[in-house]
Amino acid sequence: MVFDFHTHTFLSDGALLPMELIRRAAVNGYQAIGVTDHAAPSNMERVIAELTKDCKLAEKYWPIQAIPGVELTHVPAGSIPELAAEARRLGARLVVVHGETLVEPVEPGTNLAAAGCKDVDILAHPGLLSLEAARLAAQNGVFVEITARGGHNVGNGHVVRIGRAAGVKFVIDSDTHDPENLLTDGWAQTVARGAGLDDAEVTAALQTNPLQLIERIHGR
Template identity: 55%
Template sequence: MIYDFHTHTSLSDGVLSPIELIRRAHAQGYQAIALTDHSAPGTMERIIREVTGDCALARKHWGIMAIPGIELTHVPPPAIAETSRRARELGAWIVVVHGESIIEPVEPGTNLAALNCPEVDILAHPGLLTWEQAQRAARNGIFLELTSRPGHCLTNGLIALLAQRSGAKLLFNSDSHHPSELLTPQLAEASILGTGLSIEDSQQILVANAQMLLKRVKKYP
């Protein structure tokens, strides 16, 4: 089973259209995929509207749980809460915030602003996560992301360690921008084991935690 809650299409910086990305994922054995293109207040309405239509078509005909979402990217921290609420109003089933990856100039304070926002589901690639942030994620039920994305993945080990100690929930996502970057079960499991977590931890992340998020998502349609 493959669940992937962070991917990109040609509506932002990915190479495939929304419907083709879903089709490729379905052919690769995905059970669920969220389309979470980079966005901010100026582009959210258009992106959410377009992916929502293709996701509905895929769910109807292919049986894959295709989820319209958004990744709020380089939104100023004081605006994250309001932008997240607006994304929900526009129809996003999943709200991801682009965290403080060490390879991008994400504004400091983004992680904490996201973790204080009840509308946020996932803090993506949070970079040099702090103990305070991990505790906040655990307390507020916001998932922290481990990723296979080059560069962003460099801090997976730290994120895994702090999540394990704090009780924060982890997900493993591809952050794919190209079909070659979609997940396989083998890649996902090996990447989690590479952080020092166990086989049991990998199953918790890849199956139980993913299904936990799906239950939350299903209240939105």
């Protein structure tokens, strides 16, 4: 089974129609996919509405859970609580925040704001994650991403070291933009082990934690 909660379509900067992305994920053996296009106030309502339509249709006919969501991207750190709440109100079933990756000019403080917000599900590619932010994520039930995406993944080892000390729950995500970025079970395991997870942590990141996140989504 493959779980992946961070992907993009051509509704933002991905290559594929949402339906095609979901279909390719199903063929790759995905149990669940979060379709989380980049969003800010300008496009959030449209993105959530359009993703919801394709996700509902895909789930009706194919054996995959397709979860419509957003990745709040390059928004002011102070706006994250209100935007995450607005995304929920508009129907996003999954809220990801674009963390302070080492290769982009994300505003400092974004990791802390996301980790402290209970309307956020995942802090994505958080770069030089601080112990304070990691502890907040653990306290608030915000999952911390170990990413397969090139460039963003240079911080994975640091994220694991700090996140482990704070007791965070990790998930492995692809941050797919093109079809070749999609995970397979083998590649997800490679990403997890390459980040420094041990056997028990790999199982948690690939199975236990994704199932907990899905249970939370269905329980809302």
